[in-house]
Amino acid sequence: MGERVYHKEAFDRAKPEYRNAVLTAGIDEFSKLGLEKANINVIAKKAGVSVGLLYKYFETKEDFFITCVEEATKTLEEIIDGVVNSDDKLLVRAEKLIRAIQATSGADSKYVKLYNEITRISGNDGAEELAAKVEGLSATTYRNFIEAARKSGDIRSDCDTAMFAFFFDTLLMTLQFSYTCDYYRERLKLFCGEDIFDDDERMVKELLKFLESAFTFEHADVKRLER
Amino acid sequence: MGERVYHKEAFDRAKPEYRNAVLTAGIDEFSKLGLEKANINVIAKKAGVSVGLLYKYFETKEDFFITCVEEATKTLEEIIDGVVNSDDKLLVRAEKLIRAIQATSGADSKYVKLYNEITRISGNDGAEELAAKVEGLSATTYRNFIEAARKSGDIRSDCDTAMFAFFFDTLLMTLQFSYTCDYYRERLKLFCGEDIFDDDERMVKELLKFLESAFTFEHADVKRLER
DNA sequence: TAGTGGTGTGAGCAGCGGCTCACAATTCTT
DNA sequence: AAGAATTGTGAGCCGCTGCTCACACCACTA
Secondary structure, three states, X not given: OOOOOOOOHHHHHOOHHHHHHHHHHHHHHHHHHHHHHOOHHHHHHHHOOOHHHHHHHOOOHHHHHHHHHHHHHHHHHHHXXXXXXXXXXXXXXXXHHHHHHHHHOOOOHHHHHHHHHHOOOOOOOOHHXXXXXXXXXXXHHHHHHHHHHHHOOOOOOOOOHHHHHHHHHHHHHHHHHHHHOHHHHHHHXXXXXXXXXXXXXXXXXXXXXXXXXXXXOOHHHHHHHOO | OOOOOOOOHXXXXXXXXXXXXXXXXXHHHXXXXXXXXXXXXXXXXXXXXXXXXXXHHOOXXXXXXXXXXXXXXXXXXXXXXXXXXXXXOHHHHHHHHHHHHHHHOOOOHHHXXXXXXXXXXXXXXXXXXXXXXXXXXXXXXXXXXXXXXXHOOOOXXXXXXXXXXXXXXXXXXXXXXXXXXXXHHHHHHHHHOHHHHXXXXXXXXXXXXXXXXXXXXXXXXXXXXXX
């Protein structure tokens, strides 16, 4: 419950232009090079700010990095959540999310790359809290509305909603990486061929087909219907 | 087509004890600390070998790292593939894979961590080739047997087998990370609670339920059965 | 024994980069 | 206006670490 803050008070008081410049330059470099390869001096120069000032804002490079990650995931959540309507049905919501992910892969790819970067932070330090901060929202949102869908009979009644929310999020998260991060892009190409990136509809159609069956058809139902 | 080799000839000629010691120490450190934080001098010491010799075996730290990754994924593939039988049906195969993944999360976690580590290498260098090397096998294996299952009527006939193989692999790959890598573990806990790691059966049951429906039930079939 | 070519060593070079600190400029307080 | 506090600078310190290289040892050949 620490709820640690990853910036000094000076950063709160800083002029918005400086705050933005610093965050933008940080997100840019960290998403391009990763935490350790990115260079603080370069970032400061790109932000049009002295290194000294940067260290008045943040205790360490790591703290600065985490602040950038927080900003990036906040932005990402806004983009993604912005497109779904709270009373959409599961499959409608899924479709909107898939399309939003495909759209995000261009200009906003740096936010996704940063998100991917934290995926491998280790060494107990802030892993737990960071995960909670980044995944917390989708975890509860997905679980809640899948639970609701189950109660209202929209989807199968025999599923563990927490687990199904996890599978749902897994597919969408990986999809996001698959459209933006080098390794995941190559992986998707290996499975589906180069042209998968030119045919967004194929992905939408097939993933929806997959999700629809997974979420709506119960073994028992089908057996009963077959007599 | 490049098929680059990531070690010098001296490494092929090296005594097996040295080769093993070097690879073991490398896998150990790289999986614990990641490519850039791991220290070559420390690795050499742990392997009981001089730095100079290490650099007779490998051109650069990166080359050494990639060789370790190759070794790790080879081992991982052997562990995982060892449990499935070539004529298992899709769901049987899935169940065996899930259980193998759960079992691997203990002692062999370092191989998974290394695998996770390459997931975010970028900068065109070897991303493409590396992905092909690591994912190539599962990509073709999965696609082939899902294709076969479709032809023999074991699973739905209306699916794009390449895409469905991709979804299948996505779920299993992420599951692997979720049992071993810090961030992914936290994420799984957020969705399903602390005790998910004490109840392996819950995961097996729910994921199989999810996969069974996704792979076997066609929308058209269900509609027809409902009249 | 002398020569060749490989294996193996590890002190230490060199360059990079995170971070500091002495100082200047500015704003706030009284 | 004097003093205090905060913002802002950037040259450069210093610790770290990837990698080298001069040398020793060994095996084999002739």
